[in-house]
Structures are given as structure tokens and as C-alpha cells.
Amino acid sequence: AQKVTQAQTEISVVEKEDVTLDCVYETRDTTYYLFWYKQPPSGELVFLIRRNSFDEQNEISGRYSWNFQKSTSSFNFTITASQVVDSAVYFCALSEAEGVTGGGNKLTFGTGTQLKVEL
Amino acid sequence: ETGVTQTPRHLVMGMTNKKSLKCEQHLGHNAMYWYKQSAKKPLELMFVYSLEERVENNSVPSRFSPECPNSSHLFLHLHTLQPEDSALYLCASSQGAGKYGYTFGSGTRLTVV
Numbered sequence: 219a220q221k222v223t224q225a226q227t228e229i230s231v232v233e234k235e236d237v238t239l240d241c242v243y244e245t246r247d248t249t250y251y252l253f254w255y256k257q258p259p260s261g262e263l264v265f266l267i268r269r270n271s272f273d274e275q276n277e278i279s280g281r282y283s284w285n286f287q288k289s290t291s292s293f294n295f296t297i298t299a300s301q302v303v304d305s306a307v308y309f310c311a312l313s314e315a316e317g318v319t320g321g322g323n324k325l326t327f328g329t330g331t332q333l334k335v336e337l
Numbered sequence: 338e339t340g341v342t343q344t345p346r347h348l349v350m351g352m353t354n355k356k357s358l359k360c361e362q363h364l365g366h367n368a369m370y371w372y373k374q375s376a377k378k379p380l381e382l383m384f385v386y387s388l389e390e391r392v393e394n395n396s397v398p399s400r401f402s403p404e405c406p407n408s409s410h411l412f413l414h415l416h417t418l419q420p421e422d423s424a425l426y427l428c429a430s431s432q433g434a435g436k437y438g439y440t441f442g443s444g445t446r447l448t449v450v
């Protein structure tokens with residue numbers, strides 16, 4: 219069974235601080251996909267990144283960076299120089315690589331981390 | 338324009354009412370999903386449709402009834418709900434398996450009174 223753990227329920231930082239959101243996952247699949255989503259107060263889940271299990275390269279996109287370590291089953295997310303607009307709930311999620319014909323795979327979510335960035 | 342549109346955004350219904358949630362995707366995806374998000378709980382997968390056929394029903398009570406008339410539309414019919422069914426209901430779509438990602442709608446905030 220798949221499982222995603224986000225141990226940090228809530229994090230509060232002051233603007234311009236760096237912050238890392240932790241994600242640990244469990245799966246028996248050898249091929250899988252990991253995701254991070256942002257959920258602002260409006261409710262929509264905004265896609266941030268997808269990483270497949272064969273690609274352990276870290277990625278940087280502007281102020282965002284991701285550290286994927288297969289050896290520790292972790293996929294952590296760092297926001298550099300945080301801003302108030304970064305305040306949201308962030309979800310880490312896991313999907314198996316192969317599903318039924320035509321698609322339709324289950325996306326397993328963590329419980330989310332509420333990030334509050336204050337002035 | 339997110340590509341996945343959900344209506345209504347907010348819904349208040351009594352326990353004896355019948356209502357429907359609508360989801361429409363404009364992305365050409367072939368799989369659609371309903372997720373439930375309750376306070377302080379992980380997002381729960383409710384239903385999966387692939388090529389317009391239901392491929393997963395995640396032990397959801399029969400008072401929730403999904404319908405997928407075509408690959409672009411997904412409905413969730415609600416009847417005789419309970420107050421504990423109050424939650425944010427999110428629709429998502431994907432092309433094939435998860436490797437191409439999932440696109441979510443903005444959700445319907447449902448309150449059962």
C-alpha cells in the first residue's frame with residue numbers, strides 16, 4: 219500500500235526566511251511518480267512539480283527547489299526567501315506508474331503542511 | 338482557466354435534498370476523479386473513471402452516485418446526505434496514468450444542514 223507522510227502540520231515563518239517542507243513516502247512499486255501541489259485559500263490544487271522515480275536530480279524553479287532522495291524515500295520542498303503569497307497548504311502526493319488501460323491511477327496524498335508567511 | 342471547471346463553487350443542502358456537482362475538463366484527458374477533502378484529513382479518493390468507465394469506487398456510501406456521460410464531463414449526484422458529508426469536493430483529470438500529472442478544479446464547498 220502507498221503512503222505519504224507530511225509530519226509538519228503547520229509552519230510559520232517571517233518573510234524572506236527559507237523554509238523546507240518535508241515529505242516521506244512508502245511504496246512497493248519500483249516505478250512511481252511524486253508530486254507537490256499548492257492549495258491557496260481559494261481551494262484549487264495548483265500543480266508545482268512532478269518527479270519520476272528514475273530521476274533523482276534535484277530541481278530548482280525560481281525560489282522553489284526540490285530534493286528527491288530515493289535512499290531515504292523523501293521528496294522535500296524548499297522555498298527560498300519566502301513571501302506572503304506563499305502562504306497556503308502544500309501537499310505531497312504519490313502515484314503508481316502503471317494503471318488500468320487508459321489511465322485512472324490513484325493519487326495518494328499526504329495530510330498537507332499549512333505554511334504561514336508573515337511580514 | 339485551469340482546464341477543469343467545477344460548478345457550483347458553493348452548495349448548501351438539507352439532508353433530504355437531491356443535488357448534483359458538475360465537473361468539466363477541457364484538456365482532452367481520458368481519466369477523471371472525484372476527491373473529498375474534509376477538515377484535518379488527507380484528500381480521499383472517491384471515484385475514478387477511465388475512458389468513461391468507473392474503474393474504482395473507494396468504498397463510498399451509495400448516497401454518492403457518480404456519472405460520467407463522456408470523457409469531458411463528470412457528475413456527482415447527492416441524495417440524503419449527512420452533516421459529516423460536508424467537505425470540499427475536488428474533481429481532477431489526467432491523461433493516462435499518473436506520469437503526466439493531474440489537473441484539479443477549484444472544488445465545490447458543500448455544507449449539509
